[in-house]
Amino acid sequence: MTVVALLALDGVPAPQLSTPALLFGAASRTFYRRPPYELRVCAARDAITTAPPGPLLVTPERGLDGLADAGTVLVTGYGDCPAPPPPAVLEALRAAADRGTRIATIGTGTFALAATGLLDGRRATTAWSHAPELARRHPRIEVDLTDWPVADGQFLTSAGVLGGKDVCVRIIEEDHGKEAALEADRQLFLMLPNPSEALRADTPTKARAEETPPPDTAIAAPLVPTTTWLESNLHRPLTLADIAAHANTSVRSLNRSFRVHTGLTPLQYLLRARVRHAQWLLEHTDTPVEQIPTRTGLGTPANLRHHFQRLNGTTPTAYRTAFRTLVALFAPPPEPK
Structure with a gap:
């Protein structure tokens, strides 16, 4: 700390x-x-x-x-x-x-x-x-x-x-x-809610109570290969079985490991990674909002809007506008030539 x-x-x-x-x-x-x-x-x-x-x-x-x-x-x-x-x-x-x-x-x-x-x-x-x-x-x-x-x-x-x-x-x-x-x-x-808490709210109370807080809040080393692979394959229709197969473990062990080390289930982590990638595209590219669901694995514009609104409290279009206004407001002046 x-x-x-x-x-x-x-x-x-x-x-x-x-x-x-x-x-x-x-x-x-x-x-x-x-x-x-x-x-x-x-x-x-x-x-x-x-x-x-x-x-x-x-x-x-x-x-x-x-x-x-x-x-x-x-x-x-x-x-x-x-x-x-x-x-x-x-x-x-x-x-x-x-x-x-x-x-x-x-x-x-x-x-x-x-x-x-x-x-x-x-x-x-x-x-x-x-x-x-x-x-x-x-x-x-x-x-x-x-x-x-x-x-x-x-x-x-x-x-x-x-x-x-x-x-x-x-x-x-x-x-x-x-x-x-x-x-x-x-x-x-931008007054965004904490997305991890929004995702954890979907986890049944009993499961949340059984979670063990991680000793270190950074992603644990054993999960890094899996989370890296997930974030490189967001566009694919991944299932729990797909993720477990890549991690060479059972679905039950995979769920337990993710809950212990991230506080989320594997699919919650995957959803947050997809929404986070959508945020990055909205911030750093001019990719039309209609194309972002395909690139992030969120499927449809309606799906994108639903999950983005639930996790970030705003729509993708409003987020892009607000973020760019913020960047323009606080960007340092250009270096003199």
């Missing part, structure tokens, strides 16, 4: 607490069951207050000790061009850096990291309105005016757009690839 310690500083804008929770939670629910994130809210004080308007009193889950075993420390913003945080915070950040921990910042959180001296001689960014002050206070930092996260070594700084959405997506992409980052973005902004 990947631990992300969200270091909340007094005066943090409330969206910088909620956005990481939503995105890392969405990443943990991706269908391919990548290792989930544990998000800890840590602070140097027993309680912190969020920025106005409507300040809230927040009781953090952990103190600075919560940074000790974190794979990533994410530092929130904390006001307009703020003063350095308490010495204990600076010491905790330096100790994390010494351990090789990835340290990321949201907005004015860059000022806290800069105060440690760890960004000297490196590129970094912050909110555009605060960039001149960051450059004035820390002339050894190369301040980069950009809306996108700036990576330099183990440090990742951001302008804090949409509560830190951009830097959280970048962290997910670094950990699990672009597809997982897009999936988290998709679930958050």
